[in-house]
Amino acid sequence: MPISLYNSLSRRIEPFAPLDPNRVTVYLCGPTVYSYVHIGNARGPVVFDVLVRLLRRHYPQVVYARNITDVDDKINAAALEQGVPIGAITDRFTEAYRQDMATLGIAPPDIEPFATAHIGQIIAMIETLIAGGHAYAADGHVLFDVGSYPAYGALSGRDTDELIAGARVEVAPYKKNPTDFVLWKPSTPELPGWDSPWGRGRPGWHIECSAMSAAHLGETIDIHAGGVDLQFPHHENEIAQSTCAHGGKVFARWWLHNGMLTFDGRKMSKSLGNVLHVHQLLTRHPPEALRLLLLRGHYRQPLDWSDTAIAQSISTLDGWYRVLRELSHIELDAGRALPLPESVEAALSDDLNTPEALAELSLLADAARQTPSAANKAALLGAGALLGLLQDDPEAWFKQTGSTSVDAERVEALLEERRAARAARDFARADAIRNELTAMGVVIEDGAQGTRWSVVKH
Numbered sequence: 182m183p184i185s186l187y188n189s190l191s192r193r194i195e196p197f198a199p200l201d202p203n204r205v206t207v208y209l210c211g212p213t214v215y216s217y218v219h220i221g222n223a224r225g226p227v228v229f230d231v232l233v234r235l236l237r238r239h240y241p242q243v244v245y246a247r248n249i250t251d252v253d254d255k256i257n258a259a260a261l262e263q264g265v266p267i268g269a270i271t272d273r274f275t276e277a278y279r280q281d282m283a284t285l286g287i288a289p290p291d292i293e294p295f296a297t298a299h300i301g302q303i304i305a306m307i308e309t310l311i312a313g314g315h316a317y318a319a320d321g322h323v324l325f326d327v328g329s330y331p332a333y334g335a336l337s338g339r340d341t342d343e344l345i346a347g348a349r350v351e352v353a354p355y356k357k358n359p360t361d362f363v364l365w366k367p368s369t370p371e372l373p374g375w376d377s378p379w380g381r382g383r384p385g386w387h388i389e390c391s392a393m394s395a396a397h398l399g400e401t402i403d404i405h406a407g408g409v410d411l412q413f414p415h416h417e418n419e420i421a422q423s424t425c426a427h428g429g430k431v432f433a434r435w436w437l438h439n440g441m442l443t444f445d446g447r448k449m450s451k452s453l454g455n456v457l458h459v460h461q462l463l464t465r466h467p468p469e470a471l472r473l474l475l476l477r478g479h480y481r482q483p484l485d486w487s488d489t490a491i492a493q494s495i496s497t498l499d500g501w502y503r504v505l506r507e508l509s510h511i512e513l514d515a516g517r518a519l520p521l522p523e524s525v526e527a528a529l530s531d532d533l534n535t536p537e538a539l540a541e542l543s544l545l546a547d548a549a550r551q552t553p554s555a556a557n558k559a560a561l562l563g564a565g566a567l568l569g570l571l572q573d574d575p576e577a578w579f580k581q582t583g584s585t586s587v588d589a590e591r592v593e594a595l596l597e598e599r600r601a602a603r604a605a606r607d608f609a610r611a612d613a614i615r616n617e618l619t620a621m622g623v624v625i626e627d628g629a630q631g632t633r634w635s636v637v638k639h
């Protein structure tokens with residue numbers, strides 16, 4: 182089944198065809214590791230994780246790179262504020278990022294390049310740009326000369342003249358043109374820095390992605406992805422640098438951008454106090470509920486995050502896991518790969534239509550509930566696997582506690598006592614135990630197969 186993707190550069194949905202079907206290359210702009218990331222920063226990694234899973238079904242090798250920006254003024258500021266070395270900040274938040282992404286069910290990228298491990302490549306690329314007349318050194322800085330690249334602005338649809346008119350009034354004196362951007366800047370002794378032909382300094386953010394992408398994936402890559410907030414200037418600058426450094430070769434053949442998150446209809450901001458960190462959300466909610474919420478909207482559209490939406494995602498997953506729990510007696514052949522149902526594949530192949538894929542998954546759950554069979558169970562699990570959902574054991578899902586801590590052994594002991602009380606027709610005692618469990622946030626259901634319990638997650 183062919184895959185079609187919306188290309189931000191052509192502003193059209195195009196059938197996807199990699200340059201080399203034996204080595205598909207994907208680059209996603211990764212985090213700057215100076216604090217925990219907010220939930221908006223997890224949307225791209227979740228969405229493009231699904232894309233990479235889909236691509237891996239089609240092509241023998243997909244090389245997926247997601248970088249770590251470990252040199253940045255925000256990192257320097259955080260280290261200074263906390264009175265710790267810069268490396269302590271970057272190590273801590275790189276590790277937290279990896280853990281949080283893994284908890285969200287995101288497969289690790291094939292390559293996780295660090296900016297500070299590519300200073301040699303960055304300096305070489307800047308030298309090439311200077312030699313080609315696309316960059317100039319001034320006052321310890323090196324700047325990209327936007328005027329040397331007439332196609333500048335093509336991705337974001339901005340006109341260079343408009344950009345100049347809109348540039349800030351206070352323009353750094355070393356810039357020839359207000360839109361020129363920094364490739365290299367000088368470092369004072371207390372800041373991280375590397376020796377370079379332009380003195381001790383550090384790279385600008387944009388050149389890092391251009392250099393790391395070329396170093397690991399080649400001069401022309403198939404897909405470059407990121408949040409729509411990076412389209413300008415970050416991605417525009419990456420295109421300018423890479424194209425000019427590589428003799429006019431196309432940098433990225435497809436540009437994919439995910440929309441932003443709003444929070445109860447508002448933008449997230451520190452001043453509104455609605456910044457939600459993935460790290461904290463994961464202590465309060467089941468990870469799959471957060472992942473499902475991030476996949477509920479089409480990736481190119483904005484997505485609203487709210488407590489109601491989290492509760493809806495939990496309730497949707499409750500329904501699907503209930504079906505799997507009913508089907509727990511049906512064993513699947515462990516040696517056989519799970520199928521990807523055609524309806525789900527068709528939705529995802531159509532510009533990664535995850536809302537449609539989730540609607541199809543619900544239909545598969547209905548079918549499995551109505552006709553409990555190995556084939557229907559495998560289809561439901563196969564659809565879930567590609568979306569990174571339904572990966573928990575159904576019993577474990579219903580006993581997940583989120584932030585409330587429920588002692589499973591205590592629950593089992595109370596249930597045993599309740600069974601004994603009921604057998605002895607001591608209904609007052611049985612009801613009292615039920616009330617005690619309810620107070621603990623435990624819901625019990627008496628059925629033909631005995632008593633089941635689950636934890637209220639919201």
Ligand SMILES: [Zn+2]
Binds near residue numbers: 209415419
């Ligand atoms: Zn980038």
